[in-house]
Amino acid sequence: MVAETFIGMTIDQAQEEIVSEFSLLEGDQEMTIFYIMELGQKMPPFPETARTEQNEVKGCQSKVWMTAELRNGLMYLQADSNTAITKGLVSLLVRIFSGHTPDEILNADLSFMKKIGMERFIGTQRSNGFAAMVKQIKYFALAFQVKNA
Amino acid sequence: MVAAPAHLDVSKIRAQFPVLHQQVNGHPLVYLDNAATTQKPKRVIDALNRYYEGYNANIHRGIHTLAEKATRAYEATREEMQRFIHARYSEEIIFTSGVTGSINLVAYSFGQAFVQAGDQIIISGLEHHSNIVPWQLLCERTGARLAVIPVTDSGELELEAYRQLLQNKTALVAVNHASNSLGTINPIKEIIDMAHQAGACVLIDGAQASAHLPIDVRALDCDFYCISSHKMYGPTGTGILYGKKEWLEKMPPFLGGGEMIREVTFNQTTYNDLPYKFEAGTPNIADVIALREAILFIQEHDKAAMATYEHDLLQYATAKVAALPGVRLVGTAPEKVSILAFVVDGIHHFDIGQMMDTRGIAVRTGHHCTQPLMDRYQLEGTVRASFAIYNTREEVDALAESLGRIINFMRK
Missing domain, CATH: 3.40.640.10 (Type I PLP-dependent aspartate aminotransferase-like (Major domain))
Known part of the structure; x- marks a missing residue:
């Protein structure tokens, strides 16, 4: 499963991994979008029952659902979207953040988007949606942190 | 099939629109969002x-x-x-x-x-x-x-x-x-x-x-x-x-x-x-x-001649797009202005619009500010290609080719 591929890496290492994967596409926009969609297709299936309004990430143009759970002090994410590109984008976040402590997630600085030139190929509206997803993940982490304090 | 009226020289018309002559994402711009706004001729x-x-x-x-x-x-x-x-x-x-x-x-x-x-x-x-x-x-x-x-x-x-x-x-x-x-x-x-x-x-x-x-x-x-x-x-x-x-x-x-x-x-x-x-x-x-x-x-360009040309483009585009697998046209009235709206089974309209943009093709996706009409067809939105007097059959070909690639990729 994709979500497991970065297990053992730090958040920064996972970001570097993504940057190097994308560099193979040499900035070809269509290839990049196709690749993002492929990543989305490879995500573990999202449970139908979790596709609720409560799990919807607000602020995205497409529908995005996200859930988080804490196992042995590590946070794991699952996500889905009704559009293929957004599903691929959220899969990047799932890969980067899954398997880390709430502290690590809250302190993480996301740099990969800029490095792969994401705004250029997803546009302003999707970039805003992407920011909303990151915010949601940080909320999850904060909630777990408060609960465990 | 009606050819462009003899006195309507589309390449001359295109030359009057500076914005059309550019590359977008490494491809020649194909501007098919004219129902949202048309481009402006130099004289304007x-x-x-x-x-x-x-x-x-x-x-x-x-x-x-x-x-x-x-x-x-x-x-x-x-x-x-x-x-x-x-x-x-x-x-x-x-x-x-x-x-x-x-x-x-x-x-x-x-x-x-x-x-x-x-x-x-x-x-x-x-x-x-x-x-x-x-x-x-x-x-x-x-x-x-x-x-x-x-x-x-x-x-x-x-x-x-x-x-x-x-x-x-x-x-x-x-x-x-x-x-x-x-x-x-x-x-x-x-x-x-x-x-x-x-x-x-x-x-x-x-x-x-x-x-x-x-x-x-x-x-x-x-x-x-x-x-x-x-x-x-x-x-x-x-x-x-x-x-x-x-x-x-x-x-x-x-x-x-x-x-x-x-x-x-x-x-x-x-x-x-x-x-x-x-x-x-x-x-x-x-x-x-x-x-x-x-x-x-x-x-100066004669509105009737323009309408004939645009109608021909619409028919050409409709036939090409409708022939692709999984495409469903939305809006098939016999009398239409040059607007072609469609959905593709299993592919979200946002994804189609975004993928077309990577090939320099500008279409509109979404509810087009007509949510009650989308509800009427039980759709969240459509992909809409809309043509103006400066569009060409080659551009329609680019649209159909791009849509074909997207459908192939998504269905594999």
Whole structure:
């Protein structure tokens, strides 16, 4: 499963991994979008029952659902979207953040988007949606942190 | 298949539109979002520059030379627009910010004078939000009721249902000349005549018609007709309300301010004559002046020849797109302006739009500001390609090729 591929890496290492994967596409926009969609297709299936309004990430143009759970002090994410590109984008976040402590997630600085030139190929509206997803993940982490304090 | 009329040289027309000659994401721009806004010919852009560089001045009350020159140019557009839509009087042309501004003006002003509680306002299921919401607001203010002409599966208005609706006391009927989502050309002459027989006024939203269909407000006998400049090769931020003089004279002002007054005292203010009564404040002078060049552009290229060419493009595109696996056309009325809307089974319209953009192809995706119409077809949205006079068959080929690639990729 994709979500497991970065297990053992730090958040920064996972970001570097993504940057190097994308560099193979040499900035070809269509290839990049196709690749993002492929990543989305490879995500573990999202449970139908979790596709609720409560799990919807607000602020995205497409529908995005996200859930988080804490196992042995590590946070794991699952996500889905009704559009293929957004599903691929959220899969990047799932890969980067899954398997880390709430502290690590809250302190993480996301740099990969800029490095792969994401705004250029997803546009302003999707970039805003992407920011909303990151915010949601940080909320999850904060909630777990408060609960465990 | 109809070939382009001999006197319509599309490559020459394309050469007049600077924005078309660029690469987007490494591919030649294929601009197929003309129902949202058309591109502007050089002569429109030049007119804007000439105004700002040569005679920028506030119009009408100025005594100096620049003000005089600006006023003449501004009023020349009014007269050109009068000819363009065959209005009887130039004072029947009110400059507004565009169709939305025009409809709101009528909903407020006509509504205040002529709509009472219990009256009916009829719109259609094909309307853009801008021809729905102002009437809803009017109904809230006055206690009038909103009724909606239903739409068939192919995207046409059900005229028999309309006939039934007209049996209720109706103050006004507001429908579009052509649908922005489906392209359907509505039988507005029939709609207007039926309304008049029932004693109702008619407003036509001409946003999607002005660049593509002949408009003769006298032959149509409509009471109001609304146009946006930016959808007919003109600048953004301006447009017109045509209103029959007899109505405009009886309607109270919409916005208060300078220009629209005759005399102001703290006890009482008297209003200016038409059209200035409805043009409060400093108008969008530059864009109005440049709009004249857009009208001349259309007039010089012969609207009927343009319509024939665009219709041919639409048919060519419809056949190519419909032949791809999983494509379902949305809006298949026999009479359409050059708008092609579709969905593809299992592929979200946003994804299609985004993937096409990577190939330099600009289409619109979403509900197109017609959510009730999308609900009618149980769709969240569609992909819409809309054609203008500068589009070519090669561009349609690029659209179909790109869509084919997307479908192949997503279905593997």
